[in-house]
Amino acid sequence: MPANRYLEDLQVGEKIQTAAVPITEEEILEFSRRYDPQPMHADPQVPGGLIASGWHTAAIVMRLTVDSNPLGSLPLLGLGVDGIQWPLPVRPGDTIQVEMEVLDIRPSKSQPTHGIVKIRSTARNQHGEVVYVVIPNCWVPRRPA
C-alpha cells in the first residue's frame, strides 16, 4: 500500500494510470441481468452484439480506481459527479484502462478537516478509444496538524 496522500499532497494536473482489466461476456451478462436487464446488455444473441451497461462500466472504473490506491489507505468518497459520458460501447473482450487527472483542489468551507478534489477519469479500450468519462468531486482529508 502506498503512503497516504492528503489534500495537501495532491496537485492540479497530476495524472494517475490504473491497471487494465479485460471485460468478459459472462461478467457483462451477470451485471446486466441483475441491474440493467435490457436485451442489448443481457441477451448474448442480440442483433448488433452485446454491449455492457453504462453503469457496469462505471462500476468497473470504480474498481480500477480503488485498486490503484490514489490516496494510499484513505477512503475514496464521492460527493457527486459533474458529468458522465459514454461515447462508445464496451463489448465482451474489450480491455479497459483508466487515467485520472486532478482538475481542481479546494478546502471545504464547512469542514476544515477536509477538502474537495475534482477529478476527470477517462476510460479507454484496447484501441485507445474513449468509452467513458466521469468527473467526480471527492471528499479528501487534509493532513492532520
Add this chain to the structure above:
Amino acid sequence: MPANRYLEDLQVGEKIQTAAVPITEEEILEFSRRYDPQPMHADPQVPGGLIASGWHTAAIVMRLTVDSNPLGSLPLLGLGVDGIQWPLPVRPGDTIQVEMEVLDIRPSKSQPTHGIVKIRSTARNQHGEVVYVVIPNCWVPRRPA
C-alpha cells in the same frame, strides 16, 4: 408491458414513479466486494456502519427504472449524465424508490429518427430523504411515420 412511448409521446414536467425495493446487507457486500471494496462498503463491522457504494445505488436505480418500462419496450439508452449527487448514505435495510421527471425534450440534429430527453431521477429512502439524484440524457426514438 405498456405501449411504446416515443419522443412525441413524452411531455416536459411529466413524472413517473418506480416500485420501491429494499436493500439488503448481503447485496451491498456482494456489489462492494466486486466493484468498490473499501471498508465502509465491504466490511460489515466497519465503525459507523456499512453504507452502499454510490455506484451500487446508481445500478439499483437503473434496475428500478428499467422495470418501470417508461418507454414501453423501447430501449433505455443513456448518452451521458449531467450530474449525480449522493446527499445521504444508503444503508442495509433501507428501501429505495425513484421518481423520474422529464426536464427537456429535443429532436436530434444529427439523426432525424431520434431525440434527446433529459430526465431527473430522484431516489428517496423509506423516510422520504433524498439519497441519490441523477440527470441522464436519453436517446429516444421518434414515432415512425
